[in-house]
Amino acid sequence: MPELPEVEVTRRGIDLPLQGARVLSVETGKPLRWPLGVPPQDLHGAGIERVERRGKYLWMQFERGRGGLLIHLGMSGSLALRRGGASPRGPHDHFEMSTTAGTLRLTDPRRFGAVVWAPSREADPARKLLARLGAEPFDSTYGAREFHAALRGRRTPIKQLLLGGEVIVGAGNIYACEALHEAGIHPATPAGRLSPARAARLLEAVRGTLQRAVELGGSTLRDFRDAHGMGGAFQAQARVYDRAGHPCPRCGGLVRRMLQAQRSTYYCARCQRR
DNA sequence: AGTTAAACCTGGTTGC
DNA sequence: TGCAACCAGGTTTAAC
Numbered sequence: 619m620p621e622l623p624e625v626e627v628t629r630r631g632i633d634l635p636l637q638g639a640r641v642l643s644v645e646t647g648k649p650l651r652w653p654l655g656v657p658p659q660d661l662h663g664a665g666i667e668r669v670e671r672r673g674k675y676l677w678m679q680f681e682r683g684r685g686g687l688l689i690h691l692g693m694s695g696s697l698a699l700r701r702g703g704a705s706p707r708g709p710h711d712h713f714e715m716s717t718t719a720g721t722l723r724l725t726d727p728r729r730f731g732a733v734v735w736a737p738s739r740e741a742d743p744a745r746k747l748l749a750r751l752g753a754e755p756f757d758s759t760y761g762a763r764e765f766h767a768a769l770r771g772r773r774t775p776i777k778q779l780l781l782g783g784e785v786i787v788g789a790g791n792i793y794a795c796e797a798l799h800e801a802g803i804h805p806a807t808p809a810g811r812l813s814p815a816r817a818a819r820l821l822e823a824v825r826g827t828l829q830r831a832v833e834l835g836g837s838t839l840r841d842f843r844d845a846h847g848m849g850g851a852f853q854a855q856a857r858v859y860d861r862a863g864h865p866c867p868r869c870g871g872l873v874r875r876m877l878q879a880q881r882s883t884y885y886c887a888r889c890q891r892r
Numbered sequence: 893a894g895t896t897a898a899a900c901c902t903g904g905t906t907g908c
Numbered sequence: 909t910g911c912a913a914c915c916a917g918g919t920t921t922a923a924c
Contacts, residue, residue: 620917620918621918624917651900651901651920674918674919690918690919691917692900692917692919693901693916693917693918693919694902694916694917710902726901728900728901728902728903728916728918729900729901729902730900730901730918730919731918747919771894772895773894773895774894774895774896778896781918781919782919783918783919790918791917792917793917859917879895879896879897880896880897880898882915882916
């Protein structure tokens, strides 16, 4: 469900409403990927300043001295902020924070997600989890030259390098496939063998793909819901992802599925070149 | 150091 | 219908 666009759409849905709100109570369900790190009641009374994003992580900054929460949606997580009456917690609701601006609830069936407290973004455990992340795709100071330089000498297939997030964050399995298709690059191409021109084209494709997905409200491929419970519209835009056997919308070739590092990759063997 | 596999967990879909 | 196998949007950790 959540790649960068879904996380950003979620952030935009909760940031302003939660700014200035105060935590009333916190309940946890089954264990998530990492423990919260503090007793839930320690968060009571904390004022929320804002919600930021780094890669696919959200950082909820509390008022001075109260630290913050690092939130990840994993594979199947979604956040919803609801005002008014409290509906009962369901079996997959593993974190619930009641605030003066409504109740924020993390629903995550697979529990690969996490909510972790840290004294600050720059302090462990947040620092450690954010440390290896690559460039933000919407960072205008990051350019094709840096991107190409980061690929130099890497023999890893470009699709896997995009997924890894050490070079550039945000593209998960769907958007990595879509961006490579848009750039006309075969997913198995060794990253270091991309010419400067093709690397530049790929960087722009990643940016464009993610940007358009944010504007469309995120992917709705399965059951993505933003913080208001609305689905996104990116699904209709997917050109290759989950479309094996269909014709490539650009060249009419057959969209194929292959495995890379145990993840499905969808691509057109005719117009995506090594 | 770079690259790849295993691990975490539940639920929906597919195929026999 | 039942049940096993496979698949799913992520990322860390351990192992070659």
